Amino acid sequence: MPHRPAGPGPQHVTVFAFEGVRLMDLSAPLEVFTTAAQGSGSYTVQVCTPDGQAIRTSAGLRIEADLPADRVERTDLLVVPGPAHVSTLAQHPALTDHVARLAARSRRVASVCTGAFLLAAAGLLCGRRATTHWEHASDLARRYPDTAVTPDAIYIQDGPVFTSAGVTAGIDLCLALVEGDHGAREARRVARDLVVFLQRPGGQSQFSAASRTPVTRHPALRPVLDRIAADPAADHSPHTLAKQAGLSPRHLTRLFKDQAGTTPAAYVETIRLEAARILLERGETVTAAARQSGLGSDETLRRAFARHLGTTPSAYLARFRTARTGADFGVGTEKLRV
Structure with missing residues (x-):
């Protein structure tokens, strides 16, 4: 997929929703990016589903779609949340095709929790480092041996592909993306608005x-x-x-x-x-x-x-004291492999 440099206009965030998706995996990215859009973070956020119809989350709540997946023409960031039960993916193999096609139209792709299984099935994690919820990490590594699974990381970036652990780790990842796009001040503003702690470095363990x-x-x-x-x-x-x-x-x-x-x-x-x-x-x-x-x-x-942690104390400290340049989370020129 060719690299498309970000233009001066708003960045488009597309969240892919489907039957059985875990509610908080879906809502967390929506909250972060819509909150950022209300400040200096320039984002437009949309939800797409396989057929453009409303879907029911694992919690039973119905979510309306803005458009069907095949009508997404271009997006700057594709976010793929995960299902509450990984077995859901085997029951709906067409989800993988949707993710592959959406990724081909996106500059960056991010998964939350078991959404990593969809990225892997679509070939997006081949030869890359990745993480997922600790409970499913060994299963991800077993199913996709060409992916270097780091089971205890909060989130991982490998080129234009980002993967994260469960729910709150998805918030950490999205805040890090906001920081890379618009600076630490904006990320802190969003974190304060959502009453969450400023994002933890990705290499930090999922547990104390x-x-x-x-x-x-x-x-x-x-x-x-x-x-x-x-x-x-x-x-x-x-x-x-x-x-x-x-x-x-x-x-x-x-x-x-x-x-x-x-x-x-x-x-x-x-x-x-x-x-x-x-x-x-x-x-x-x-x-x-x-x-x-x-x-x-x-x-x-x-x-x-x-x-x-794979970092230095001063680098860790800088995440909580000073604005970063955003280089770590900027979009590289690497192509997404689909």
């Missing part, structure tokens, strides 16, 4: 570190995990943790691997990294976040960010 840890009621390990989460900056060396648990360091390490799937040191670093991230979002400097989280130095924090 504590919620990703398997539940354990082991009488020795549970208090250790709670103690680390309650005070990340405290002394949590393996020797100290073992002493507090009344175990040998070797026994504690075996218990961590068995119950939490990691080592004591790795778990402590993950909790401290999350604490540092929250401190940065609250306005602390990189140095203060490193010290208060227990990571200690700027360099230690930088290495942890690189390992776990």
Whole structure:
């Protein structure tokens, strides 16, 4: 698909709706872009359906269409929300053809949640990195081995194709697109209007570190995990943790691997990294976040960010303090493969 540079007029956003689509996957992009259109963000937003008729969402609410899919002549952004049940897609194979044809008329394509399955079926994710809701990531990777699925990311950009996890991640992605198109100030305005937090960087995990840890009621390990989460900056060396648990360091390490799937040191670093991230979002400097989280130095924090988030603390901090140029989310010259 040839690259079409954005003109001076409004950018056209087309959201593709179909029977069984998840309501919030559909409504979240509509809210973000229509809210942006009310400010300095220049957008026109339309909903298309396969035949131009109203559809019923997974929540039972009927949504009217602005036009049928085959009447969409050109759009700057195609948004494909997902169904509540992936099995819905197998029951309606024509949806894939609609997405492929719509994508051929669009400069950018974005999916929310299981909408990634439609992009993959249409050939849009071949050779690309992508994500989806954590519950369906392994299924996406199995069905489409030519797609590099990142199961825990909030959203991912690979060229002109964007994929995101469930509901709130779709909001994060759409806010990031608004920021790339119209700057951070406009994205912040939209976020404030919708009473949501300014979008999280795409590489951030879909879950907090504590919620990703398997539940354990082991009488020795549970208090250790709670103690680390309650005070990340405290002394949590393996020797100290073992002493507090009344175990040998070797026994504690075996218990961590068995119950939490990691080592004591790795778990402590993950909790401290999350604490540092929250401190940065609250306005602390990189140095203060490193010290208060227990990571200690700027360099230690930088290495942890690189390992776990694929970015730097200063770049992360910039997302919450300064306007970005929008280069990361600008439209490249790469062609969409359909």
